[in-house]
Amino acid sequence: MSEDDMADRQQPVYWNYLSQTGQFYSCDYFCTPYRDPDTYNPKLYKDILQVYNHRRKTMKLDLPKLSLSETNKPYLKDDNKKRYSTDGIGPSRHYAEQASLTYCDVAKFLTWSRTIGGHMLWPRHPGSINTRRGNIALRDRIDLALYEIKEFMNLYLHNNLKKDDKGRTIVFSTHLRCIIQNEDEDWLKRFQNPKSSQSWFQNFIDFWKLEDFVTKNYEVMSLEKCDIEEIRKRTCCQEHLVNPDSYGKGNRIGNRTNFLHYSENLKIIITKRTQKLNAILNDKYE
Numbered sequence: 371m372s373e374d375d376m377a378d379r380q381q382p383v384y385w386n387y388l389s390q391t392g393q394f395y396s397c398d399y400f401c402t403p404y405r406d407p408d409t410y411n412p413k414l415y416k417d418i419l420q421v422y423n424h425r426r427k428t429m430k431l432d433l434p435k436l437s438l439s440e441t442n443k444p445y446l447k448d449d450n451k452k453r454y455s456t457d458g459i460g461p462s463r464h465y466a467e468q469a470s471l472t473y474c475d476v477a478k479f480l481t482w483s484r485t486i487g488g489h490m491l492w493p494r495h496p497g498s499i500n501t502r503r504g505n506i507a508l509r510d511r512i513d514l515a516l517y518e519i520k521e522f523m524n525l526y527l528h529n530n531l532k533k534d535d536k537g538r539t540i541v542f543s544t545h546l547r548c549i550i551q552n553e554d555e556d557w558l559k560r561f562q563n564p565k566s567s568q569s570w571f572q573n574f575i576d577f578w579k580l581e582d583f584v585t586k587n588y589e590v591m592s593l594e595k596c597d598i599e600e601i602r603k604r605t606c607c608q609e610h611l612v613n614p615d616s617y618g619k620g621n622r623i624g625n626r627t628n629f630l631h632y633s634e635n636l637k638i639i640i641t642k643r644t645q646k647l648n649a650i651l652n653d654k655y656e
Contacts, residue, residue, distance in 0.1 A: 384485040384486065384487075384644050384645075384648055385413075385417075385485060385486065385648075386480075386481065386484050386485055387407035387411045387413065387414040387484050387485070387486075387489075388404075388405070388407060388480060388484045394480065394481060394484065395481060396474070396477040396478050396480075396481060397477070398477075399473065399476065399477035399480060400473065400477065407456070407458075407484060407489075408455060408456045408457050408458065408489070409443055410442075410443065410444075411444070412438070412440055412444045414456055414486075414489065415438050415444045415445065415446060415456065416438060417486055417651055418446075418456050418486070418489060418491050419436060419437075419438055419446060420650065420651055421486070421647050421650050421651065422436060422446075422491060423436075424650050425577045425578070425579075425650075426577075429563070429573065429576065429577055430563070431560060431561060431562075431563055431573060431577065432560055432562075432563075433560045433561075434448035434449065434450075434452075434560070435448065435449060436448055436454060439453075445494060446491065452493065452494075452495075452553065453493075453494040453495070454491050454492065454493055454494055455491070455492060455494040455500070456489045456490065456491055456492075457489065457490060457492060457500050458483060458484060458488050458489055459483075459488055459489065459490050459512040459640070460479060460480075460482075460483025460484065460488045460633075460636060460640060461479050461483060461629070461632065461633045461636060462504070462509065462510035463476055464504075464510070465509050465510055465623070465629070466479075466629060468624065469623060469624055469625055469626055469628070469629035470625065470626045471626055471629060471630070475630070479633050479637070482637055482640060482641055482644075483636070483637075483640055485640070485641075485644040485648075486644055486647045486648060486651065487579075487640045487641065487642070487643030487644030487645070487646070487647050487648075488640045488643075488644070490512075490578060492554075492557075493553045493554055493557045495553050498553070498554060499515075499519075499554040503515040503518075509623070511593070511594075511623075511632070512583065512593075512636075513583060513590055513591065513592055513593045513594075513612055514612060516575075516580065516583055516584070516590045516612075517590045517612040517613075519558065519571070519574065520571045520588075520590060522555075522558065523558065523569070523570045523571045523574075524571075526555075526559075526570075558570075558574070561573045561574045561577065569588070571588060572588055575588060579643055579646045579647060580643070581604070582601070582604065582638075582639040582642050582643065583639060584604070585604050585605060585606055585611070586604055586605070589606070589611045589612075590611065590612040591604070591606040591610065591611060591612065592606070592610055592611060592612045593632050593635040593636055593639075594623050594628060594631065594632045595609070595610040596610045596635060597610075598634065598635065598638065601635045601638050601639065602638060
C-alpha cells in the first residue's frame with residue numbers, strides 16, 4: 371500500500387458513495403469499474419432527501435415535497451412528477467484530464483469529493499442548469515455556477531430578465547450566455563421568503579450549507595484565485611471574487627498547477643460541508 375493510501379485511511383471516515391460499503395480509497399479507482407453515484411446509488415438519494423427535508427422544515431421555505439423513486443437508476447420526484455437528480459460538485463474528471471492530471475490525482479480527489487458534502491440536488495430535464503454548468507464556459511466549476519445563480523436572482527429581483535425566442539430566461543455575463551430553463555427558474559424562485567430579511571441568494575446558500583463558497587457578505591469566492599487562508603476565513607479580497615472576467619480564456623484552470631490549486635480549495639470546503647451535512651444525517655445538527 372502506498373503512503374498516499376495510508377494517509378487516506380487515516381483521515382476521518384465519511385461515507386463515500388462510490389462504494390456500496392461507504393469506504394473508497396485511492397487504489398479502488400484502479401481496481402473497480404467506475405459507477406456514477408448520481409446515476410446508480412440509492413443511498414445517496416436517501417441521504418440527500420433527508421438533508422432536503424431537514425432544511426425545508428428548518429428554513430420554512432415554499433419548496434416542493436419530494437419522494438424517492440427507487441428504480442435501478444434512482445431519482446427524486448415531486449407531486450407534479452418533476453424529477454430531481456444529484457450531481458457531484460467536486461473537481462471534474464473530464465476537465466482534470468484536460469489539465470494533464472494523472473489517474474492518481476483523480477483517484478485522490480474522489481476520496482473526498484464523493485462524500486455527502488460533494489453533492490447537490492438539481493431539477494432534472496434536458497438542458498438543465500446542472501447540465502449547462504458542465505459546458506466549456508463554466509467547466510463544471512461550482513464557484514462559477516453559483517455566481518451565475520446569484521446573477522440570475524439579482525436580475526430577477528430588478529425585473530431585468532430577458533427571454534429568448536423560445537421563452538427561456540437568459541442570464542448574460544461578459545463571457546458567458548447561460549440559459550436557465552423555465553423549470554430551473556421555477557425551482558430557484560422557491561427559495562424566496564417574503565417573511566425573511568435574507569436575500570433570495572442567501573436562502574439558497576444557507577439551505578444547501580454552501581456558506582464556505584462565499585464571503586461573510588455572500589460574495590462568491592473564486593476557488594481558482596483565492597489562497598487557502600482566504601478560503602478558510604471566508605475573507606477573499608475583491609480581486610479574488612468571482613466576476614465575469616473569470617470566464618476569460620486565460621482563467622479556465624487549463625493547467626495542472628492551477629487545477630490542483632482549485633481542487634485543494636474545493637477539498638477544504640467540501641470536507642467542511644460534509645461535516646455539516648453528516649451532522650444532519652446523524653440527527654446531531656443544531
